[in-house]
Amino acid sequence: MAEDRAGITQRMSAWLSKNSIAKKSTIVVGVSGGCDSIVLAECLFRCGQSIQVAHVNYQLRGEESDGDEEHVRHWCATHNVPFHRFQAEISGDSDGIQAEARRIRYRWFKALQEQLQQPNGSAVYIATAHHADDQAETVLLHLLRSCDPMSLAGMQHVSQEQQLIRPFLDEHRKELEHWAEQWKLSPREDSSNQKSDYLRNRLRHEVLPLLEALRPGAARHLARTADRFQPLAQESRNAVNEALSRCATEREGSVELNLDRWSSEPLRMEILHRIAQQYRISAKATQEIATLTETGVQSGARFQSSTCTVTREKRCLIWIPKTPEI
Known part of the structure; x- marks a missing residue:
């Protein structure tokens, strides 16, 4: 036509x-x-x-x-x-x-x-x-879920x-x-878009209208902020990847994190989160893994999830995946 x-x-x-x-x-x-x-x-x-x-x-x-x-x-x-x-x-x-x-x-x-x-x-x-408006809802969802x-x-x-x-x-x-x-x-x-048992629906029908009442154009501002943040986020991901390559090595699905090198990295917590994501470990649980990096933690201390085991071995953290049960 x-x-x-x-x-x-x-x-x-x-x-x-x-x-x-x-x-x-x-x-x-x-x-x-x-x-x-x-x-x-x-x-x-x-x-x-x-x-x-x-x-x-x-x-x-x-x-x-x-x-x-x-x-x-x-x-x-x-x-x-x-x-x-x-x-x-x-x-x-x-x-x-x-x-x-x-x-x-x-x-x-x-x-x-x-x-x-x-x-x-x-x-x-x-x-x-x-x-x-979907973009604004997505930004709010990520804020509430404390994600990456x-x-x-x-x-x-x-x-x-x-x-x-x-x-x-x-x-x-x-x-x-x-x-x-x-x-x-x-x-x-x-x-189902009207059901209040979905968090996104509540943001759409309750939270965003309230934000618009408090500050007209709130959804538009959230969406524009996401747009501005995209190149910054990409540069941040690149920086984390480079930092990860400096202090971690991967062998047959396992990751060895050198804590001496890791401790000098400004983005060290993001490095932990990146490895944790690889093993489908939540951001909340990553905070527990971080305690294994502290001075005075002895070799053999470990964190276990359904997907992997993280073990402190001298000045390293060893991440070993678990074999799924058949």
């Missing part, structure tokens, strides 16, 4: 050009049927981009889930856009439903991306509809390694709702 001249499509075209997303590239759009993702698909379509749609049915809301799938399928049929669907089974693992669903979704996106790879080498991107401080940079606009793009990170929810109405998309509403 002819290129649409609506404001959001002009901004999208400029964003694609700025990030070197060529017209010949294929973009696989993750579409749930909700407002944000259906507007993203429509917007890319109106920009004349080559798109395909990927939808995951988690079967968690019965007929409502099937209705979402049918809505997305109908949009694809009316726009002559290829439709891909995946029927997922949620097992209910210890990380929670949302985290498990996210893993399933991105694992399938990656497989679909590889399947659609062209012989001529043209890029195949995955696009998600995360927007500026570099995670305060939030979500990247473009992940070159994964060929994952988020074109709407500078747009806000109300803007997307406006275009959903203008384009008569009739987006679906996921009833």
Whole structure:
């Protein structure tokens, strides 16, 4: 179709050009049927981009889930856009439903991306509809969970390694709702988004409105802060990697940390956190591991988790992974 001249499509075209997303590239759009993702698909379509749609049915809301799938399928049929669907089974693992669903979704996106790879080498991107309000929520979530401080940079606009793009990170929810109405998309509403038992939902419906009342534009400021922090976070990660290489060696899955070298590093606690993340040890537990580095701790002192054992041996900390039980 002819290129649409609506404001959001002009901004999208400029964003694609700025990030070197060529017209010949294929973009696989993750579409749930909700407002944000259906507007993203429509917007890319109106920009004349080559798109395909990927939808995951988690079967968690019965007929409502099937209705979402049918809505997305109908949009694809009316726009002559290829439709891909995946029927997922949620097992209910210890990380929670949302985290498990996210893993399933991105694992399938990656497989679909590889399947659609062209012989001529043209890029195949995955696009998600995360927007500026999602970015603000993500920053608050990371603050509350006391995660890696570099995670305060939030979500990247473009992940070159994964060929994952988020074109709407500078747009806000109300803007997307406006275009959903203008384009008569009739987006679906996921009833689980209203549940207060999910922390992100409480941030969305309770905390962010309060922050906006206290300081209008709070969500926008949080999103912009994340943008500014991204290059700083990348430089910090690089610095931690360099420091880690100076004081730690890895052998067959085990890590030996030289405490004499480690103690002279300004980023020494970040080094511990980086190694702990490698073994899926929480930030809280890393504080306990830090006590093993103190003067006077004898050889043989140790910390144990379900994934590894950390042992003090003279002036070293030895991290040994545990073999999973069959």
